[in-house]
Amino acid sequence: MLKSYLKTAWRFLLKNKTFSFINIIGLATGTLCCLYILLYVQDQYNYDKQHKGVENTYRVTTDLELTGDKHHSGASSPPITPAMRNDFAEVKQFTRVVTTEKFGAKQHLLRYKEKSFYEKDALFVDSTFFDVFSYHFVSGSATSALTEPYSIVLFKPVADKLFGSENAVGKMISIDNSFGKHDYKVMGVVDESLGKSHIHGNMYIAMNSGGFGESVRRNDAWAGNNFLYAYIKLRPDASAAALEKKLPEFLNKYAAQQLKAIGMKKVLHLQPVNSIHTTPGFENELSKTLDPKFLFLLILIAVMIQVIACINFMNLSTARASKRAKEVGVRKVIGAGKGDLIKQFLGESFLLAFIGVAIALPLLILLMPYLNQVTRADIQLDFFSNYKIWIMLLSLVAVTGLVAGSYPAFYLSAFEAIKVIKGNFTSQVSATGIRKSLVVFQFVLSIVLVTGIIVIYSQLNYIKNKDLGFDKNQKLIFNFYTEASQKKMAAFTNDLKELSEVKAVNNADNYLGQFVPHDHGVFLAGGNMAAAVDAQNINTDEHFVKANGVSLISGRDFRLNDTNRVLINETLAKRLGLDVQKAPGTRLYSQYDGKPATFVEVAGVMKNFNYNSLHSEVRPFMMVYQNDPGYFNCMLVSVGSSNYKTLLDKISAVWRKDFPEVPFEYTFLDTEVQKQYETEIMLSQIINSFTMVAIVISCLGLFGLAAFSAEQRSKEIGIRKVLGASVTGIVQLLSTDFLKLVIIAFVIATPLAWWGMSKWLQDFEYRVTISWWMFALAGILAVIVALFTVSFQAIKAALMNPVKSLKAE
Template sequence: MIKNYFKTALRSLLNNKVFSLINIAGLAIGTICCLYIIAYVTDQYSYDRHHRQVADIYRVNSLLGITSGESEKASCSPPIGPAMKLELPEVLEYTRVVPTERLGAKQHLLHYQDKSLYEKAAVYADSTFFNVFTYHFVYGDNRHALDAPYTVVLKKSLSDKLFGETNPVGKVIEIDNAYGRHGFKVTGVVDDRLGKSHIQSAIFMAMNSGGMGSVTYNSTSWAAYNYVATYVKLHHGAAAAALERKLPAFLQLHGAAQLKEMGMKKELHLQPVTSIHTTGGYDNELSKTVSSTFLKMLLLIAVLIQVIACINFMNLTTARASRRAKEVGVRKIIGAGMNDLVKQFLGESLLLSLVAMLLALPVLALVRPFLNAVTRADISMSFMADYRFVLLLLGITIITGLLAGSYPAFYLSAFKPINTIKGQLNNHISAAGIRRLLVVFQFVLSIVFISAIVVIYFQLSYIRHKDLGFEKQQRLVFNFYTDDSKGRIPAFMNDLQQLSEVKSATMADNYPGQVISKDWPYYLEGKDPASSNDVAFIFSDENFAKTMGIRLLSGRDFRAGDSGRALVNEAFCKVLGLDPLTAVGKRLYPKDYQGEPGNFLEIAGVLKDFNYTSLHTEVKPFMLRYQPEYGKDIVVVSTSSVDYSGLLDKVAAIWQRDFPTVPFTYSFLDEDVQRQYETETTLSGIINLFTFIAIFLSCLGLFGLSVFDTEQRRKEIGIRKVLGASMSGLVMLLSKDFLKLIGISFVIALPFAWWIMSRWLDAFPYRVSLSWWMFALAGAGALLIAFGTISFQAIKGALANPINNIKAE
């Protein structure tokens, strides 16, 4: 019986090559998208799941309350982790991690024999790090790898660059950074073989290795220095909720006095380590996270694309029902029951689904690099070796086959044998109605996707062209990562300013478009220190505002020797209760953790608000502090050159003279600023790709229906043509019913698209306003695409010889 079903199904596919090809292509494309998205989402959720006893590992997050608002950080103060292990019985072990970038060492120049290279991804870690987290050690011992000061564990990719394929354990490398040049003994090499981690570092240095690492290691501040990522591993079976309930009293016992002196409120919360990569919204994350909402949206897109492909199958199969009606009638007369026919037609759809799956796998392997480029991911085909993936493939094949074939199977098997042999199909009208409904559903989804493309495009365009309050064009940025090179920055700047293309240059410890890690609470002279407000700041020289094109509202810019003066922005004046036009000359006092006022800062001028961080956040209190002698490692140059290649050649020659042992590196400020929106750019690429696929699948089905409709009406077309109908009239006749469906789709899709994109734009304090024409553009686009699809077949039908159409039987 099964063999007979298979033969019948295969014969049906071969006898209807065009429709079979459309169905297989649609199901294969849908399956490729579905498989890749599932692999991508699975990969994102796989982070940190390989650690031993992972269900017992938590990160300690801080909710900080200050006068100007609340901040939720993926970090806390240094002594919290050690004290939790010492005093709370649920805690088996703790470890602390600090990216060196937060501590002023943004990159590290590594030396071994005659090899030198830069590496940015570095962290300080406690000796207990590899007791909490599980890494695969290619070389070395995980138990004591970071016990001693000035020891280091390297990632294999970095180790291979320095040592080749040899075992480097016991060898000493020199690491040159903001804290000087020190020798570090290599105690281990690790790789990602076990799985991915949110702690994405190539260098793991013992925290008690001097510099700010040792400062952090020895800190006793329970209120300040909230930059330390702290993790605890609980005893197996210990309840995290019960432990979290103890944290308020624990923090009150140790930090109440310091928090009161600083005018801060603080709460501690536990977060499962497995949820870190897929949970956003925290400051001080160690790596980029991905929103779980975004991942769920991708899964929904995968399902919808697969449904669109299944709808094509349903539509084309039911539309061609009349071709198989007599077959159904004959089979029923010779004894086939309804169940037999349902099995036969479901078998055909399952066979199509299987063929589509077998076609999808090699095509997915071919297009995977392109899909990875769009999603900025690194999805390999290794997931195919997992038995769970094989089960997933089988499940998708069966579900797709049953979903695609269910309605056609029951529709075809319900025909009455006598009527079908006579050519009377009672179900024809209801089937046409179902087909129209399914076409509307397809294009509702397509119009929503197109609307998303339009809105995201205009939002990204708005971000690119919005006046940020500073000039980002024609600005070169140079970073100096070693202590030795910083001492030669003034000479480098003097040499640069001799170039005719250089308008001005400034030296600072940060610049707009980067995370500003320095902040401190300040209060106005004569006010209660408890009224202090947290303010982010950058140390700079007297040329920063001029070079960056930041405008002054009142007062003056810095001058050489302006020690103890600051430029504040409008937002800071607002929280201080100052009028920006009369704030000049006012004094600000820092609030340190002992509660004693330090040296005051005098306001020299007020800056017009500018977006020193991304447009995801509103402008917050900010100030520039004049302090040219304080560890600045960045030079920003304003240029007037249009020949950047020539200018960079000149700068490279100066660099080689001033920094002969340091690799020449630079960046463009506008590109640095734009990198803040990588998530939105990636989302745009993903939406563009899958919208194109959804539209293509919808049009593929529409094309198949238009082919069928034209065939069904060929005699009518021939008669109308003989009676004088024009080609344009015939094209509109064959197209209007489908175009009406697109119009209905637009009306239904509009409120959904408006609501979805409104919710997406809510994440941006600075955003475009939704307008009717954006959605009208999406509707017009869908209409034109659909008309182009239909008109091809309509024109072909209208051009056919009417005599052949009329006499054909």
């Protein structure tokens, strides 16, 4: 029986090539997109699932409040987790992670024999790191990997570059960065074959390696210094919720005095490690996180595309009901029951879904590099070890076949045998209304997606062109990663100033558009740290204002040797209760660890500028003058030439003179600022790509329906032409019904799109206003696409010789 159903289905597909082509291409394209999105979402939710005992592993996060400023941080203070290990029997082990990038060591010069190159993503970790987290050791052992001082574990690609096919374990390498130059012993090489983690490093350096790592180990700041990532592993029988309830008393025991001294409120929480990658909203994250709302949106897009493809099948199947009505009648007369017919038609649907998957798989393999580029992912198709891929494929065939084939199966099987044999093709189930509703539904989805593209593009364009309060254009950024290169920054600065194209050079410990790791509380004379305002800050020389194009409201710019002077922004002045015009000359005080208060003097007040992303409002901020080159590790060069090739050739020559052993690397400030919106740019590219797919599939279905409608009305068209109807009139006649459906879809889609995009824009403190023209443009595009699709068939039908269609009459 099954063989008979398959044979009949195959013959029908071969006989109706246009019908089959439209459905197979639509289902294959939809399946390709749907499968990739499912694989991408699975990949994002699989982060940190591989760690042994991960269900009992937690990160200690911190909620801070200082004079009204609230911070929800993924980091915490150094002494917290060691004390938890000592005080709570529930805590089996702890470990801490510190990224060097946020403290100036963004790149590290690695040397082994004659080989040398720069690498980033270095982490200082406790010796217990591999007790808490599971990584696959290609060589070496997790047990003793980081117990010795100056020991290091390398990520496999880095080890391969250094040692090639040699065994890396036991080898000594040199690492030179802004913390100094040291030799390290390689104790292991790891890869990510067990799974991806939010803790990704190219180098895992033992914390007990002197210098910066040792300062972390000795740090006893319970209130401030919330800069490291702390993790605990609980015993299997322990309750994280019960332990979290004990943390306020624990914190009060150790931190009460320090918190009171600086006027800070602090609350500790435990966050499951396997939820970190998909839990946004934390400040000071170790790695990029993804919002589950974004992943849900991707799944929604995948479902929408697949549903649009299924709707094509339903519409074309029911539209061609008259072609199969006599077949149904004959089958019923010779004894086929309704159930048999339902099985037959569902079998055809499953066969189409299977063919669609069979075509989608090789296309997915071929297009995987492009799709990974769009989503900034690294999805790999592993059919042998990843059984979930097979579950996804079988589920897609089953769900698609059932959804696409259910209505046509019940519709066709409902024909009464006697009536259809006599030529009456009516069914108890109304098809025309359902078909129109499904076409409307298709275009509702397409118009919502097109509106999303328009709003997202408008927001990204707004971000790109908004006046941030500083000049990000024609600015070159140079980073200095080693102590030796930092010492030569002054000489390089002087050489650059000799170039006519260079307008200004600014040395600092950070540049605008980047995460600012430094902050401290400041208060006015007569106050204390309990009333302090927390201000983020950057250390800089006297050229910051000129080089960055920042405006001063009052006071003056920095001068050479302007010791203990600061420039503050409007927000900080207002939070301190200062009149921005009278603020210059005011002393700002800070006090820590019971030491006498220190002060700086306000030289000037800067007009507010968005030194961080437009997702958040401008916070209190100040520039701190430094004349010690040891504070600086980056340089901003403001240039007056757009002929970058010639200019960079000149700068490269100066660089080779001053830094003969250091590779010439640079970036542009506007590029770095734009990187703050990578998620939005990626979302835009994803929606652009998949919306095009959805529109193409919708048009395929509309094309098929238009062709069928023209075929059904061929005699009517012939009579109208004989009676004098023009081609334009006939095209209008055939197009009007479909355009009405698109207009109805536009009316339904508009409020849905407005609601969805309003929600998305809420994540931005600074955003565009949703305007009527965005919806109008989406509607006009939908009408144009639909008109073009339908008109092709309408014009073809209108140009046919009426003799051919009327000769049977």
